[in-house]
Amino acid sequence: MPDRAVGSEEAGGAHTAPPAAVRVAGLWKRFGDQIAVAGIDLELPAGKFIGLVGPNGAGKTTTLSMVTGLLRPDAGTVLVGGHDVWQDPVAVKARIGVLPEGLRLFERLSGRELLAYSGRLRGLPGDEVDKRATQLLDVLDLAGAQHKLVVDYSTGMRKKIGLAAALLHNPQVLFLDEPFEGVDPVSAQTIRGVLERYTRSGATVVFSSHVMELVESLCDWVAVMAAGRIRAQGTLAEVRGDAPSLQSAFLELVGANDRDSGESLDWLGGDAR
Amino acid sequence: MSAGGATIPANGTTTVPGITSVFVRLKLSLLRNGLRQSSGRRAAYILSGVIALLFAALQLIGLIALRGNEHATTIVVLLTALLGLGWTVMPLFFPSGDETLDPSRLVMLPLRPRPLVRALLTASLVGIGPLFTFCLALGSVISVARGAAATAVGVLAVALTLLLCVALARAVAAANVRLLSSRKGRDLAVLSGLVIAVGIQVVNFGAQRLSDAGGLAKLDPVAHVLSWVPPASAIGAVDAVSDGAYGRGAAQLLLAVAALVALLWSWERSLVKLMTSPDGSTLQAAEPGRQEASRGLGGRFLPGGRTGTVIERSLRYVWRDPKTKAAWVTSLVIGLIVPVFNALQGTGTIYFACFAAGMLGIQMYNQFGQDTSAFWMVAMTISTPRDAYEELRARALALLVVTLPYSALVTVITAALVGDWRALPEALGLSFALLGAMLATGAVASVRFPYSIPQGSTHKNVAPGQAGLAWISILGGMIAAALLCAPLITLTIWLHVAAAESWLWLVLPLGAAYGALLSWAGVRWSAPQAAARLPEILTAVSKG
Numbered sequence: 089m090p091d092r093a094v095g096s097e098e099a100g101g102a103h104t105a106p107p108a109a110v111r112v113a114g115l116w117k118r119f120g121d122q123i124a125v126a127g128i129d130l131e132l133p134a135g136k137f138i139g140l141v142g143p144n145g146a147g148k149t150t151t152l153s154m155v156t157g158l159l160r161p162d163a164g165t166v167l168v169g170g171h172d173v174w175q176d177p178v179a180v181k182a183r184i185g186v187l188p189e190g191l192r193l194f195e196r197l198s199g200r201e202l203l204a205y206s207g208r209l210r211g212l213p214g215d216e217v218d219k220r221a222t223q224l225l226d227v228l229d230l231a232g233a234q235h236k237l238v239v240d241y242s243t244g245m246r247k248k249i250g251l252a253a254a255l256l257h258n259p260q261v262l263f264l265d266e267p268f269e270g271v272d273p274v275s276a277q278t279i280r281g282v283l284e285r286y287t288r289s290g291a292t293v294v295f296s297s298h299v300m301e302l303v304e305s306l307c308d309w310v311a312v313m314a315a316g317r318i319r320a321q322g323t324l325a326e327v328r329g330d331a332p333s334l335q336s337a338f339l340e341l342v343g344a345n346d347r348d349s350g351e352s353l354d355w356l357g358g359d360a361r
Numbered sequence: 362m363s364a365g366g367a368t369i370p371a372n373g374t375t376t377v378p379g380i381t382s383v384f385v386r387l388k389l390s391l392l393r394n395g396l397r398q399s400s401g402r403r404a405a406y407i408l409s410g411v412i413a414l415l416f417a418a419l420q421l422i423g424l425i426a427l428r429g430n431e432h433a434t435t436i437v438v439l440l441t442a443l444l445g446l447g448w449t450v451m452p453l454f455f456p457s458g459d460e461t462l463d464p465s466r467l468v469m470l471p472l473r474p475r476p477l478v479r480a481l482l483t484a485s486l487v488g489i490g491p492l493f494t495f496c497l498a499l500g501s502v503i504s505v506a507r508g509a510a511a512t513a514v515g516v517l518a519v520a521l522t523l524l525l526c527v528a529l530a531r532a533v534a535a536a537n538v539r540l541l542s543s544r545k546g547r548d549l550a551v552l553s554g555l556v557i558a559v560g561i562q563v564v565n566f567g568a569q570r571l572s573d574a575g576g577l578a579k580l581d582p583v584a585h586v587l588s589w590v591p592p593a594s595a596i597g598a599v600d601a602v603s604d605g606a607y608g609r610g611a612a613q614l615l616l617a618v619a620a621l622v623a624l625l626w627s628w629e630r631s632l633v634k635l636m637t638s639p640d641g642s643t644l645q646a647a648e649p650g651r652q653e654a655s656r657g658l659g660g661r662f663l664p665g666g667r668t669g670t671v672i673e674r675s676l677r678y679v680w681r682d683p684k685t686k687a688a689w690v691t692s693l694v695i696g697l698i699v700p701v702f703n704a705l706q707g708t709g710t711i712y713f714a715c716f717a718a719g720m721l722g723i724q725m726y727n728q729f730g731q732d733t734s735a736f737w738m739v740a741m742t743i744s745t746p747r748d749a750y751e752e753l754r755a756r757a758l759a760l761l762v763v764t765l766p767y768s769a770l771v772t773v774i775t776a777a778l779v780g781d782w783r784a785l786p787e788a789l790g791l792s793f794a795l796l797g798a799m800l801a802t803g804a805v806a807s808v809r810f811p812y813s814i815p816q817g818s819t820h821k822n823v824a825p826g827q828a829g830l831a832w833i834s835i836l837g838g839m840i841a842a843a844l845l846c847a848p849l850i851t852l853t854i855w856l857h858v859a860a861a862e863s864w865l866w867l868v869l870p871l872g873a874a875y876g877a878l879l880s881w882a883g884v885r886w887s888a889p890q891a892a893a894r895l896p897e898i899l900t901a902v903s904k905g
Contacts, residue, residue: 156741157740157741157895157896158737158740158741158895158896158899159896159899159900160896160897177744177745178744178745180744181741181742181743181744182744186737186741188737190734191734191735191737191903192733192734192735192816193735193738194674194678194732194735194738195735196677196678196681196682197674197677197681201677204670205670205673205674206738206742208665208666208667208669208670209667209670209671209738209739209742210742211666211667211742214665237681239544240544253738
C-alpha cells in the first residue's frame with residue numbers, strides 16, 4: 089500500500105502538528121462492577137515504535153482490543169489514520185494488523201496454510217499471498233516448520249506465525265499484545281529485527297508489555313497505563329524524566345514506590361489526569 | 362502427586378509390603394481427594410459410585426438367577442470378553458481417568474520395576490471399576506459352577522479375571538503413555554465419545570435383531586471361540602470343569618494364567634523403558650511434516666476469493682479438528698443408521714431418509730463457536746455486510762459439498778431397502794428442503810446465539826453457563842426448520858390425499874428450489890447482523 093504517510097487529511101476536527109496514527113478519546117469499558125478502562129485519551133504518533141506499558145490488569149489488552157475493533161467500548165472514539173474504527177471498518181481493517189494475546193489461531197492449519205488463508209481472506213491475490221508468505225516464513229525462521237500444524241508450534245513459533253499473519257497485508261499500523269511474552273531470546277531477536285525494519289519504512293508499531301528494559305530499548309514513544317487510566321504518555325525521554333531508568337519512572341508513575349511506606353493504595357482513583 | 366496421606370520412603374527402601382501398602386494408600390487418598398473438591402463434584406462422584414454399585418449388584422443377582430439356564434455359559438463368556446475389551450480400551454479413551462496409571466509420574470522415585478509392578482497392580486485393584494468387575498466375575502462363576510472342583514476353579518477364575526482386566530488396562534496404558542500424553546492421543550480421546558455413541562447404536566440394533574431371529578443360540582459359536590480368549594477363558598474353565606471336561610478346563614485356566622504372566626512381563630518391560638529412556642515426544646514433534654502444497658487438491662476446483670478460501674478451511678477442519686470431526690462423523694453415521702436400520706427392521710419408510718439432512722444440517726449451527734476464539738481472524742477481515750454474507754455463504758457451501766450428495770445417497774439407499782422407488786423424488790425434495798431450512802436457521806442461530814465450545818476438555822461441547830443458549834439455538838432452530846418446511850410437507854400430503862400421485866415428482870424440483878431459496882434468505886438475512894455483532898460474537902465464542 090503506497091499511502092504510508094498516515095494522512096490526517098480526513099481526520100475530522102482540529103489537527104496538531106505531528107500526524108497521529110491512532111487517536112483515542114474518552115474510551116471506557118466496564119465488565120460488571122469492574123471498570124477495566126476508565127476514560128482513556130491517547131494520541132499515538134505515526135512512524136514510531138510505541139510501547140504501551142503497565143502492570144498486569146492495567147487494562148492494556150482491553151484497550152488494544154477496543155482500539156482494533158475486537159471489543160466494543162462502552163463509550164469513546166477511536167480513529168486509526170483518521171478513520172473511525174466503528175463507523176468506517178472498511179478503511180480501518182485494511183490499514184491495521186493485529187496480534188492479540190489469549191486468542192487462538194486456526195491451529196489445525198499448517199503455518200503456511202494459515203498465512204494463505206489469512207491473506208486470501210484479506211482479499212489479496214493468491215500469488216501475491218504465497219510470495220509474501222514464503223518471504224515471511226524465511227525471515228521469521230519458520231520455513232522448516234511451515235508444513236507443521238500450528239497446534240504443534242511452540243509459544244515463540246505461534247507468536248511468529250501470528251506476526252506473519254498480521255504483517256501479510258502490509259498494514260500501516262501494527263497492534264501487538266505482549267508479542268514477547270513466553271518467547272525465547274532467539275525468536276525475540278528475530279521478531280525485533282522484523283519490527284525495526286518495518287517501522288523504519290514509516291509504519292507504526294503499537295505493542296504492550298510489562299518488561300521495561302525491552303520497552304526502553306525498543307520504543308521511541310511510551311504510554312504508561314495503570315488501573316484503566318493513562319498515567320503518562322510521550323517520548324521515552326519525556327516519560328522517563330529525571331528518573332535513572334524507565335523502570336523506576338514507571339514504578340513511580342503507577343505508585344508502586346509508595347508501597348514500602350505502608351500508605352493506603354492512593355493511586356486507586358487518586359490524582360486522575 | 363496430591364497431598365494425600367501417602368508418603369513414599371525417600372531412602373530407597375523398596376521392601377515389597379512397604380511399597381505396596383504405600384501405593385494402596387496413595388490410591389485411597391486420590392479417591393478421597395476426588396470427593397473433597399466441590400460439593401457438586403462430590404455429589405456426582407457419589408451418585409456415579411452408587412449407580413455403579415447398584416448396577417453391579419443387579420448384575421450379580423441377574424447372573425445368579427441365570428444359574429441353570431441353557432444359555433448361561435454363552436452370556437457369561439460374552440460378558441467377560443466384553444469386560445476385558447472395556448478394560449483394554451478404557452485407558453486409550455480416558456487417559457486422565459486414573460493418575461496412578463501414568464508411570465511417568467513415578468520416574469523420579471527410586472523404585473525397582475518388579476516390586477513396582479506388584480504394588481501398582483495391587484493399588485489398581487482399589488476402586489469402583491475393579492469392584493464392579495469383581496461382582497461380575499463372581500456372578501459369572503456362580504451361574505456356571507457346579508460341583509466342588511468347579512467351585513475351586515471358580516475361586517481361581519474370579520481372581521484371574523480381575524487381575525487380567527486390571528493388568529490389561531495397565532499394560533495398554535504403559536505401552537501407549539507417550540501417545541496418550543501427546544496431542545494425537547488427546548485428539549484420539551475426543552473421538553472416543555463417538556465410538557461409544559456409534560457402538561451403542563450398533564449393539565442396540567444387534568440386540569433387536571437377535572431377539573427377532575433365533576435368540577441366543579445364534580451366539581453359541583462366538584461364545585465357544587471366546588471361551589478360549591483370556592479373560593473369558595477363566596470363566597470357560599469353570600464351565601468345562603462343571604461339565605467334567607477337566608482337560609479342557611485345565612487348558613483354559615492355564616491360558617488365562619499364561620496371559621496374565623505375559624501381560625505383567627510386557628507391562629514391566631514398558632515400565633523399565635519409560636523410566637530409563639528420555640521422553641521422545643518433543644523430538645518426534647520436530648520431525649519435518651509431510652510436504653503438502655498450500656493449495657491442495659481442492660484448491661484447483663474451488664472458486665477464488667473469500668468463498669474458496671473459507672470452503673477450503675472449513676473442509677480441512679472437518680478432517681483435522683477432532684471436535685469438528687467427531688460432530689461430523691456422528692451426524693453422518695446417525696443420519697445413515699436411523700433410516701437404514703429402520704428400513705432393515707421393516708418398520709421404516711423412505712421419509713426417514715430426511716433424518717440424514719436434518720442431522721447434517723445441525724453442523725451449520727454455531728458456525729463461529731466452532732472457530733473458537735480464532736474467530737478474531739475472521740472478524741478482522743469482515744468490514745461490510747457483503748463480507749459477512751460471503752463468509753456465511755461459503756460456510757454453507759462447504760457443508761453442502763458433503764451434505765447434498767450424502768443426503769441424496771442415504772435417500773437412494775433407503776428407497777432401495779424399502780423398495781419404494783416411486784416415492785424417491787418426493788423424499789429427495791423433502792430432504793433438500795429440510796437441508797435448506799436447517800442451513801437457513803443455522804446461519805441465523807450462528808449469528809444470534811453463538812456459544813463457545815471448550816477445547817480443553819474432551820467431552821464437553823458447551824462452556825459453563827451457555828448450555829441454555831446452545832439448547833435454545835439448536836432446538837428452536839430445528840422447530841423453525843420444520844415449520845419452514847411445512848408448506849412443502851402440506852403439498853406432499855395434499856398430493857397424496859387428492860390422489861394426484863402423478864404430480865408427486867414435482868416435489869423434487871420444488872423442494873430443491875425451496876431449500877435453495879431458504880438457505881439464501883437465511884444467509885442474506887443474518888449477514889448484516891453478523892457484520893454488526895462481530896465483537897459480541899467474538900466475546901461469546903471466546904469463553905472457556
